[in-house]
Amino acid sequence: MMSKTSKELLEQFRSQCKARGLSITPQRTAIYEALIGSQDHPRTEDIYNRVKTAFPDMSIDTVYRTLCLFAEIGFVHLVEGYGEAKRYDPDTECHHHFRCMRCGRILDFREPRFDALDVPERFKQNCAVSNIKVVLEGVCDHCLQKTVES
Amino acid sequence: MMSKTSKELLEQFRSQCKARGLSITPQRTAIYEALIGSQDHPRTEDIYNRVKTAFPDMSIDTVYRTLCLFAEIGFVHLVEGYGEAKRYDPDTECHHHFRCMRCGRILDFREPRFDALDVPERFKQNCAVSNIKVVLEGVCDHCLQKTVES
DNA sequence: TACTATATAAGAATGATTCTTGTTCAGCAA
DNA sequence: TTGCTGAACAAGAATCATTCTTATATAGTA
Incomplete structure (x- = not known):
């Protein structure tokens, strides 16, 4: 890592x-x-x-x-979050997150296809974009399993 | 909208x-x-x-x-945030955000090229992905301007 | 119109974070 | 090595966002 x-x-x-x-x-x-x-x-x-x-x-x-x-x-x-306590990511290299909206779990993933996304012109010209990332929101396997059980 | x-x-x-x-x-x-x-x-x-x-x-x-x-x-x-109060987005259609890490401003943008990103197999198979979005992090034009002034 | 479960108001309680104040110490200079 | 000074720290109070508790009110239904 x-x-x-x-x-x-x-x-x-x-x-x-x-x-x-x-x-x-x-x-x-x-x-x-x-x-x-x-x-x-x-x-x-x-x-x-x-x-x-x-x-x-x-x-x-x-x-x-x-x-x-x-x-x-x-x-x-x-780390991007949803209103809970701040979370930090020691991995500062380009990667992406899946976020479980039920339990808050964060799963990292590398996806070269996502690393090279082109910043829209509008932001390139007016803002200083330091990071671009893809966020997947959903329900993780653990939580899906719990739903099935109950 | x-x-x-x-x-x-x-x-x-x-x-x-x-x-x-x-x-x-x-x-x-x-x-x-x-x-x-x-x-x-x-x-x-x-x-x-x-x-x-x-x-x-x-x-x-x-x-x-x-x-x-x-x-x-x-x-x-x-809305994905960074530890401050929760924020909500009334626009539930697919779009993306630029986030100013200095003042917290959120800028919406539509980018069809980003809407169709393919969810990695690993998540497709095990998790229920309900939303995929691109997040740009950086400093907005307002804040850049303030930096120049001071 | 009356009933019941759901929803609400009010305010206390909690959790995360920041601020205030007095003390300590890292880095620099003698 | 020692002393100085501003930066950093500890402790605890204060603040902000959010949730919980409890008693009351009301939407939807019989």
């Missing part, structure tokens, strides 16, 4: 922080490591729980602030 | 409610009318404000419940 080793990513994290004049704190480092170690689409609280072992008295506010900062910088992507 | 007149839509609303055993209350009717009269992507509170004139003591909880119900039924679509 990740094309770089976590060591390389950490080095990149440090240099990017420096380049932007951001302090490299133990908290930020821990949050970054928790992110790149995630295979899912964690909410802020998930990351908080994952770093809490190593940092028992980290404030959850720090996690909120840091993830928000990381999303702005591009270290992580904010 | 709407291919049916609001009178036709209201009639459809009534028959759909009946078919599902749902009471046709003045509140639901007002909320439905506010929805089909919207050219934007209103939040629950926006709809609440729009019906408040006619129903000064409608509870906002009713608006929450009703919009949620309407989304389940398909009278309205829930």
Whole structure:
């Protein structure tokens, strides 16, 4: 999934922080490591729980602030959602999502045919489009199964 | 934008409610009318404000419940968002969104080339895909302009 | 017209997130 | 190495969106 080793990513994290004049704190480092170690689409609280072992008295506010900062910088992507808690995507390479509208599950998929979609002229000219993605909405296999059972 | 007149839509609303055993209350009717009269992507509170004139003591909880119900039924679509308040889309026909990641603005667009995207086999077989859409993320013209000014 | 299940209003409760304030610390300079 | 300063942090209060609880009202039906 990740094309770089976590060591390389950490080095990149440090240099990017420096380049932007951001302090490299133990908290930020821990949050970054928790992110790149995630295979899912964690909410802020998930990351908080994952770093809490190593940092028992980290404030959850720090996690909120840091993830928000990381999303702005591009270290992580904010996942499109439907009004629940924000979820982040450590995979910043082009991919797409299936979203279960019943349980909220997110399934990633790669689809080269979708990666090269051409941005309409109108947006190309007036806006700065940083990402283009396809979202499938529906009901996942788990939820379909539950429906059948009941 | 709407291919049916609001009178036709209201009639459809009534028959759909009946078919599902749902009471046709003045509140639901007002909320439905506010929805089909919207050219934007209103939040629950926006709809609440729009019906408040006619129903000064409608509870906002009713608006929450009703919009949620309407989304389940398909009278309205829930818009993909980024952790802020839910937003609804009265336009249930196939279209796509540009999303400004700075101010949250949503721009609709039609793009026939995007409407016919083929759902990957994996989802076709195991999941019930009800909607496929393209999301452009970026910074809108307004926000770009502000950046230039400052 | 009366009945009953459904829907509603009001306000309390919850969950996610942000703000405020005082403290700590990373990065830089002496 | 030490001291300084602005940035970052912890803690808890505050806010915002949403849901829940409960008592009342009403739509649809008998």
